[in-house]
Amino acid sequence: MFFDCFGKVVRSTVLVSGAMVSLAIAPLSLWAETVELQLLHLNDVYEITPLGGGATGGLARLATLRKELLAENPHTFTVLAGDLFSPSALGTAVVDGDRLAGKQIVAVMNQVGLDLATFGNHEFDISESQFKQRLAESDFQWFSGNVLTAAGEPWDNVPPYVIETIYGEAGTPVRVGFVGVVIPSNPVDYVTYLDPLEQMEILVAELEAQTDIIVAVTHLAMQDDHHLAENIPEIDLILGGHDHENIQQWRGADFTPIFKADANARTVYLHNLSYDTETEQLTVQSHLQPITGAIAADPETEQEVNYWQQLAFDGFRADGFEPEQIITESPIALDGLESSVRNQATALTDIIAQSMLTATPAAELAIFNGGSIRVDDVLPPGPLSQYDVIRILPFGGNLATVEIKGTTLERILNQGLANRGTGGYLQTARVTFVPESQTWQIGDRPLDPERIYRVAATEFLISGRETGLDFFTPDHPDVTLLETGEDVRFAFIQQLQQEWID
Numbered sequence: 001m002f003f004d005c006f007g008k009v010v011r012s013t014v015l016v017s018g019a020m021v022s023l024a025i026a027p028l029s030l031w032a033e034t035v036e037l038q039l040l041h042l043n044d045v046y047e048i049t050p051l052g053g054g055a056t057g058g059l060a061r062l063a064t065l066r067k068e069l070l071a072e073n074p075h076t077f078t079v080l081a082g083d084l085f086s087p088s089a090l091g092t093a094v095v096d097g098d099r100l101a102g103k104q105i106v107a108v109m110n111q112v113g114l115d116l117a118t119f120g121n122h123e124f125d126i127s128e129s130q131f132k133q134r135l136a137e138s139d140f141q142w143f144s145g146n147v148l149t150a151a152g153e154p155w156d157n158v159p160p161y162v163i164e165t166i167y168g169e170a171g172t173p174v175r176v177g178f179v180g181v182v183i184p185s186n187p188v189d190y191v192t193y194l195d196p197l198e199q200m201e202i203l204v205a206e207l208e209a210q211t212d213i214i215v216a217v218t219h220l221a222m223q224d225d226h227h228l229a230e231n232i233p234e235i236d237l238i239l240g241g242h243d244h245e246n247i248q249q250w251r252g253a254d255f256t257p258i259f260k261a262d263a264n265a266r267t268v269y270l271h272n273l274s275y276d277t278e279t280e281q282l283t284v285q286s287h288l289q290p291i292t293g294a295i296a297a298d299p300e301t302e303q304e305v306n307y308w309q310q311l312a313f314d315g316f317r318a319d320g321f322e323p324e325q326i327i328t329e330s331p332i333a334l335d336g337l338e339s340s341v342r343n344q345a346t347a348l349t350d351i352i353a354q355s356m357l358t359a360t361p362a363a364e365l366a367i368f369n370g371g372s373i374r375v376d377d378v379l380p381p382g383p384l385s386q387y388d389v390i391r392i393l394p395f396g397g398n399l400a401t402v403e404i405k406g407t408t409l410e411r412i413l414n415q416g417l418a419n420r421g422t423g424g425y426l427q428t429a430r431v432t433f434v435p436e437s438q439t440w441q442i443g444d445r446p447l448d449p450e451r452i453y454r455v456a457a458t459e460f461l462i463s464g465r466e467t468g469l470d471f472f473t474p475d476h477p478d479v480t481l482l483e484t485g486e487d488v489r490f491a492f493i494q495q496l497q498q499e500w501i502d
Helices: 015-025 059-072 103-112 121-125 128-136 196-208 220-231 299-318 347-359 386-392 407-417 487-501
Strands: 034-042 076-081 115-120 147-150 161-167 173-180 191-193 213-217 236-242 247-251 255-259 265-274 282-290 327-330 366-371 381-386 399-407 426-429 429-434 439-442 452-458 480-488
Touching: 034 115, 034 161, 034 173, 034 236, 059 076, 059 265, 059 299, 059 439, 076 161, 076 213, 076 236, 103 128, 103 247, 103 299, 115 173, 115 213, 121 128, 121 386, 147 236, 161 196, 173 196, 173 487, 196 213, 196 347, 213 220, 220 236, 220 247, 255 282, 299 386, 327 386, 327 452, 327 487, 347 366, 347 426, 347 452, 366 407, 381 386, 386 487, 399 407, 399 487, 407 426, 407 452, 480 487
Parallel strands: 034 076, 076 115, 173 213, 213 236, 236 255, 366 452
Antiparallel strands: 034 265, 147 191, 161 173, 247 255, 265 282, 327 381, 366 426, 399 452, 399 480, 429 439
8 A cells, every 4th residue: 555645545455356357358558547536625615705804715716616627637526525505694584485595505506516415414404395495406416325304215316325437548437436424413303314434334335346436425523534534444535524624634544534624615625536447546635725816706606696695685684684784894803713602702702792781781691602603704804794793693583681590590601611612602791700719700799699690691592402501491490581672683783883983
């Protein structure tokens, strides 16, 4: 086995002997050659427009890159490792009585020319009817080895794996198997999950005799990708998702490479595969490609993006927003990255929490779940629009004023801290954790277990649907709902209008 600095050369199978017999009969030029293919790999794509004030991402730029790669090598496959339909700001817009719910990004990906996609956990955020519609609208091929219908049947036109056959210049066929699995972390009543690790082992065993190259396309936690690499050496390459930051690792006796790109097509991975049909060796060379303004936008795709953005903006206007209206000029960057807001307070989370207090003057503190922030972006200093607010808090939700006994409030805050790293991590205002004593302060005083506190929260948070907070509902004897208020996004807009006024 041979390795280079970017990847590995893998594998010999029992097919070698049969191929050698054929080589003894057929002219060598018809069989012995190196066949090249390219994989354009992306994951966790929620936005169709560029991020970071236009600096990174953008599916029109991705379309240009794909066209350039195809011009270099027609054996180029664009592959998505999960998460497309949801969540996104545009997807929450109501058009003709229903949320877009990913309709906009499927249409744009059709224009981009996406070839293959496996499911991510957020594909199942939408309703069953919406999910079926998105599948039907997709011009690209979905595949998944561990997601079935509620009845335990395969979804229509969603095979567990896809085999693509390409031919070298001498006509030699090379069969590439793409097999997909997703983390079973989003239970909904219209989906049955099979164990992704067990299924991958079963499906790779099926593929081994049918293919020359096996590519696992996964939407899993990193430790599960490690498990696949360490326990299924027949996998040649793992194209991953779910983690929103780029990763390149090797695991297992064969040093199987695992790759994940940055979310929202800030970056993509380009994998160049060279397969020697005589030795059955595969060389993988991979390159992380930033998607920036250095790549021109594809005009046709940009036109599609603009169409859906304006359609969504019309939907937002019907809900009382003016998406293109500039609210304020921010003198600072506002960090809404998932890796930040699910682990710590940022300037952005502080402003949101303060807006909740401003909108509910009787409240002594404010709490909301970090997972309600979905922008996964750093908004640079400069103008902030109402659409930026929708991007930050796409699901909105009304404010709720509740009274909570101190003992239960302490339990809520402790659970929020235990949820660090997940969407259930709680962001707060007028709340301080004292690590030395492992206690809480409300304002400038220690939390009193016997006192009743008036709290600004969101309707979602008091619904009991957040991780470990199923008890946080008005049905609990220590929780009393006093009133509900406006959508938290309108409160946030009003706060931003006042935030940096001298």
